[in-house]
Amino acid sequence: MSAPARWLRGHRLPRIALVVLTFLLPLTNVVSAAIVVMTARGDGWRSAAIDVVAALAMLGALVVLTSGAEGAPSPGSAALGAGALWGGGLLGGLLLRRFGSVDLALQALVVAAVAGVALASVVIPDARAYWQPVLQALIQAAGLPQVEGLPQDWLATVAGLMHGVIGASLLSTLILGLMLGLWLDRDSDAADWRRKFLELRLGRVLSLAVAVAALLLAAGLVPLGGGLLLVLGTGLAAQGLAIVHWTADERRWPRIWPLLLYVPLLLGAGSAGLLLLGLSLAGLVDNGLALRRRRTDVV
16 A cells, blocks of 8 residues: 555545545546545445545535635535545445455446436436536636537537536546545555456446447437437446557557557547547447457467
8 A cells, every 4th residue: 555545544534634625626536536435445334434424514614615706616516526426436445345346346336327317317307408508607607719610509419418428527537536546555466456457347238238328319319318328438438448558568569658549638529539439439349359368369
């Protein structure tokens, strides 16, 4: 176990404060989830659950104190977002502790995200009508210029898929948080956590779920089918990423190769979307054909 993780494990109040702080700061949500994963895996569900409840109380107090500040989150949205993130981290960490399987933990998180999208579709059946005004208000508040070259109804299309966009975003944060939490709480074999990622496989059941979501999309249930595909595609993209890293290890690619994989994610939504689609397709194919075969394997 790393020294920072060992210190956090032994000091509850600073640990809870760090969970809340990294949730509120931009681009650090993954650290917040990782600390919950680390605590659940190392100390069990009681200790992690106490941390989550205390963190929610601390977050609520901070939100109330800053409710008049510009850009401050509403109590409801902050509690919902934190509860979903920390609850997912708690679930993933407990499964890692009980079964030691990254596959099972990620499968459970994907299933939970799918259930969340389905529930949101029931609670808010007209996603487009609900989210379009919210997105318009966010664009105006940010002072963003009109985007040229996009279809006229692009905002309405995005609004209709917002349940899935939120679910996929949360799932991607939890996947990264799970792996970071496992790394922080790694055992004496420091390479074990990486091997578990390289061998990640989500299984054929989730591939079947992709087919069901595609049928819903083809049947005209675009918000539900599209949202489910976004969530399932995020999980499969993680598997595709594991395939690429496994191949790099087996083929002994030059150390600079990750730049070719990760730089496109920073170049824009178009290149990032194509890359993630390719990774998702690789994960989908791997569930049926087992792409990760060593050179000595015989078919």
